Amino acid sequence: MKKVVYSFVVADLFHYGHLQLLQTAKSLGDLHICGVLTDGAAESYRPRPITNLEERVALISSIKCVDRVMIQDQKDPTENLRKIHREFPTAELVLVHGNDWSAIPGREYVESVGGRVFQPEYYRRLSDSQVRASLARQTGEAHFYYEQFTEHFRVGDIEVFDGGPKHFIMSTKANTLKSLCPLLRKSRIEQMFIFRASEWQENAADILRRIRSEFAPGPVVVRSSAVNEDTYHTSQAGSYRSELNVSLADASLRRAVESVLGSYREKANLNPANQVLVQPCVEGVRCSGVIFTCNPRSGAPYYVINYDNRTGNTETVTGGHESDSIEIFRMCGPDGCPREWRPLLEAVRELEEVIPGTPLDIEFGIAGRGEVSVFQVRPLVLSKENHHAPAEAVAASLARAKKDFRKWARPVSRLAGRTTAYSDMAFWNPAEMIGDFPTALAVSLYRHLITDRIWNQALLPLGYSDVGGAPLLVELGGKPYIDLRVTFNALLPAGLPAGLRGKSVQHYLNLLRERPELHDKVEFEIVDNCYHFTLDRRLKRLERAGIRKSDRETLRKALHELTSAALEKAPRHLRSAEEDCRRLEERRALIISAVHSPGKDAAGAEKLSAAVVALLHDCKRWGTLPFSRVARLAFMASSLLRSAIEAGYVDEDVREEFMDHVRTVAKEMAEDFRALGAGVLGKREFLIKYGHLRPGTYDICSPRYDGGALFEEIAGSHPAQAKASRPFALSRGARARLDAVLSRHRLGCDSEGLFGFIRASLEGRERIKFEFTKSLSEALELTARAGESLGLDRDALSHLDVDAIRQASQMTGRDSIRKLWAEAIERNQKRRAVQSSLSLPALVFSEGDLEVVRHFRSKPNFITRRRVWGQLARIGPHGHVRDENLEKKIVLLEKADPGYDWIFTKSIAGLVTKYGGVASHMAIRCAEFDIPAAIGCGETIYRSLLAADAAVLDCGTGQVRAI
Structure with a gap:
């Protein structure tokens, strides 16, 4: 040189x-x-x-x-x-x-x-001075613009801007904490030692000596504090390493510092101003985590807290490990805020006063007596696409939701139970079927076809209770929920004494409050709704509700009579359902042929609307009504099989072998996919049979298989074949044991009859679902055609509702129909624009749950006993594949219905869904194909997997976790 x-x-x-x-x-x-x-x-x-x-x-x-x-x-x-x-x-x-x-x-x-x-x-x-002077001259009196980039602006000796109170300028992690330290009274910042990367290169030995002097006896935390970390535009969270519990021994301390500095070099960040922050390890932390001052996904006015109150480790949350989560509405009153979070919120509000106008991401720890330590404060980087509603509008929408809850939670004369609770995954599971926050058309279709009256009418011939037209589904803040009081009343046998019914329903509500993670399994784990082999054990729980032994025996007898009658009448119900399907198919063909040419004028829109109304009417009468009844029979079948395994009457291996022999639409589709790939079956023939399917049965924006693009996306597969079938038969000994059990339980059938009932009900349920979704899919397509004739696209039509379609079917004049639909669409869009900023829980017991939203850890429904690990592949909205190759990968889905059955042709390693119960569509499919799955893992687990690249799915031990 x-x-x-x-x-x-x-x-x-x-x-x-x-x-x-x-x-x-x-x-x-x-x-x-x-x-x-x-x-x-x-x-x-x-x-x-x-x-x-x-x-x-x-x-x-x-x-x-x-x-x-x-x-x-x-x-x-x-x-x-x-x-x-x-x-x-x-x-x-x-x-x-x-x-x-x-x-x-x-x-x-x-x-x-x-x-x-x-x-x-x-x-x-x-020069700098000339640039300042020019800015001052051109800007004139508008001093406030300066605070966007500085707290201090001077031209010569004249103070042009010196804001008061000063605008807090956030810098590196270390500098921000140093600046905040003297300003905070409601929280504390631990002692700090800060040095630059350039200083370490020049005199590492002196820095080590000073750290040992200041923090003896240790241990310490050595943290990153890079210049491009924690900025207003990008957080770089997790990009650089931090080292915990570092000993003050020279080698350990040096290794920790080099680890942090090395993480800078690995990211090609060689800025000599990069810092390293050293602080003492904090002891006695009972809870730690991260709090955001608004919803990080939407920007909506909530405090979002991700926390760990189990391990005492301050890095659990920031390290990406599974944690708990709670969201608190920012305008929630003092009495509504949980006591344990009040010290933290007071500390955070003080920080917001010091750093006004900036959404914050704050890492914290809470000691035993509620003392709050602040470990990090950085700007919360929000997507530019976030457009949340004004806080006042969100508050008004939340107030309406609370008012609705109070109205519906009041005692109802025809229903047992002093109050109620709401779940988004119980019974008819709206979160899985139509989504967490569906559009108006999807909700109104689901109500019209199933949850208004059909679901209960279907149960009455099976011996269940009449709830007098009480709606099963309600909306709180635009989110659909199942009314659990209505559910529990409807699933009890008709004719129970009023006192017994009331105590039972209240017991089920109390039990769910104790075990909220079971809300997607209420039919199996909470409410006693059919006879099975372990019922006597389950009924003992009713003692806690003060239900006498004689009353428990009354309930047992009623459930036995109901189930025995269902087993006896099942063949008749299934034959009737098959006839209904044929009638539905005939009617559908007639309706569609009458409107084969799309209408282009007012009469066309009217005629198409009338055809939609007719399709939906038939779909209810000959589709969802028999489907709901056969679905209940299938549930009874599953309950009998599960309890037989639980009681030791049937081995799990027998169940797996039996399920392999259940002939469903999904298996037929897998075979047809193979035939399509082999050239044995043509595309046209395949789409005639399956073209109506869409990943989102009730969603008009979701493309059908025969829509072109989606089929091309999913068709190029090499499907795994379903397990080879051999004639299913119980061994002689197993058959004799089960026959004896059935005789003892007086269910009126032998083992062959029981497995015949299970097979017929499971196959029948899937076949009827496949048929009624054809009518629903055609109704959506005709709605789209009607909208096209009026100049309305599918996105706009998704905000329509069934009532507007029914009214249009009785109107004349293109302009009047378009005006009706446009007004309905605008009204629903405006309401949705505000409701989309609400954070709402999966389970609601009180109106307070709508302001303080706890995201508890759900208990997934594990299918098979196998263990797999692999890369995660997410399927996007409307079934779009974000990873072209799904083979040997664990697929991540928010929700799933028959339109997603194509994933079973992709040789996937496993499946994880956010929503779905033990008897849900995907649970059944995975059991058929022997695919390991965690169905209905809930918000907390699902969110942790979204941020991961790979996962372990261990169904045998009941675990699913990111790796």
Whole structure:
């Protein structure tokens, strides 16, 4: 190295003059080192810089004509020049500065070691002071604009802007904590030792000594604090390493620091202003986590807390491990806020006062007596696409939801139970079938076809209770819920004494409150709704509800009579359902043929609407009504089989072998996919049979298989074949044992009859579902055609509702129909725009649950006993594949219905869904194909998997976790 050139700049408001100086310096030697003055060094002779040191160092580091950056702590560069000379003792040292200065600091030292000073021509057209003055002249009185980039703005000796209270400028992790430390009264920031990467390179031994001196006896936390971390535009959260519980032994401490600095180098971040933050490990933490001052996904007005109150580890949440979560509405009153979170919220509100107008991401710890420690404060980086409603509008919508809850939770004369609760995954499971926040058309279709009256009418011939037209589904804040009081009343046998019914329903509600993770399994785990082999054991729980032994025997007898009658009448119900399906198919063909040509005028829209109404009417009468009845028979069948295994009457291996022999639509589809791939079956024939399916049965925006793009996306597969079928038969001994059990339980059938009932009901349920969804799918397509004739696209039509379609079927005149639909669409869109900012729980017991939303850990429904691990592949909305190759991957789905059955043709390793119960569509499918699955894992687990690349799915031990 012959010549080393050193220049030094403030580089505030970087301009062409700076660039010219640096390029000149580079041309004078072999190595160009540029010193960047600290804020303090700059302020010793000129106004405080607008941009901070970290920003200025990052800028100069990125310029090609600068080979290295050093931080200069004083106006005089002599100390840096000494360091350079020690590193390059034989090189000529050249000091460069513009000729605007007559006395060049550092000249004496440079010349003393044989170097020289070079002063290029100063670029006089631009300077920091001129840029400031120009901004001040052009901006005039609008001082508030300055606070977007500085807290202090001066032209000469005149204070142009010095905001009061000062706008808090967030910097690196370490600098922000240092600035906050003297300002906080309701929380504390632990002792800090901060050093720069450049300082470590120069004197690591001294830094280690000072750390040991300040933090003895240890241990300490060594944390990253990079200049591009925790900015207003990108958080870089998790990009750099931090080391916990570091011993103060020299080797351990050095290794921890090098680990942090090494993580900078791994990301090609060589900025010498990068810092390392050392703090003591905090002891006695009972709860730690992260709190966001608004919803990080939507920007909506909620405090969102992800926390760990189990391990005492302050890094559990930030390290990406599974944690608990709670959301608290920002305008929630003091009485509504849970007591355990009040100290944290007081501390956070103080931080918001110090840093106003900036959404925050705060890492915290809470000690035993409620003392709050703040470990990190950074801007919460929100997507630019977030458009949440104003807080006042959200508050009004939430108030309406609370009012609705109070209205519906009141005692109802025809229903047992003093109050109620609501679940988004119980019984008819709206979260799985239509989604967590469906559009108006999807909700109204689901209500019209199933949850208004059909579901209960279907149960009455089986001996269940009449709830007098009580709606099963309600909406709170736009989110659909199942009314659990209505559910529990309907699933009890008709004719039970009123006192027994009331105590039973209240017991089931209380039991669910104790075990909320079971809300997607209420039919199996909570309410006693059919006879099975372990019922006597289950009924003992009713003792806690004060139900006498004689009353328990009454309930047992009623359930036995109901189930025995269902087994006896099942063949008749199944034959009737088959006839209904044929009638539905015939009617559908007639309706569609009558409107084969799409209407283009007012009559066309009217005629198409009338056809939709007719399809939906038939779909209820000959589709969802028999489907609901056969679905209940299938549930009884599943309950009998599960309890037989639980009681030890049937082996799990027998169940798996039996399920392999159940002939369902999904298996037929898998075979047809293979035939399609082999060229044995043509595309046209395949789509005639399956073209109506869509990943979102009730969603008009979801593409059908025969829509073109989706089919091409999913068709190129190499499907795994279902397990080879052999004739199913119980061994002679197993058959004899089960026959004896059935005789003892007096169910009126032998083992062959029981397995015949199970097979017929499971196959019948899937066949009827396949048929009624054809009518529903055609109704959606005709609605789309009607909308097209009126100039309305599918997205707009998704905000329509069934009532508007029914009214249109009785109207004439294109303009009047379009006006009706446009008004309904606008009304629903406006309501949805506000409701989309609400965070709502999966389970609601009180109106307070709508303001304080607890995301508890659900208990997934594990299918098979196998263990697999692999990469995660997410299927996006409307079935779009985000990973072209699903083979041997664990597929992640929010919800699933028959339109997603194509995934079983992709040789997947496993399946995880956010929503879905033990008897849900996907649970059944996975059992058929012997695919490991975790169905209905809930918000907390699902969110942790979304952020992961791979997972372990261990169905045998009941675990699913990110790796």
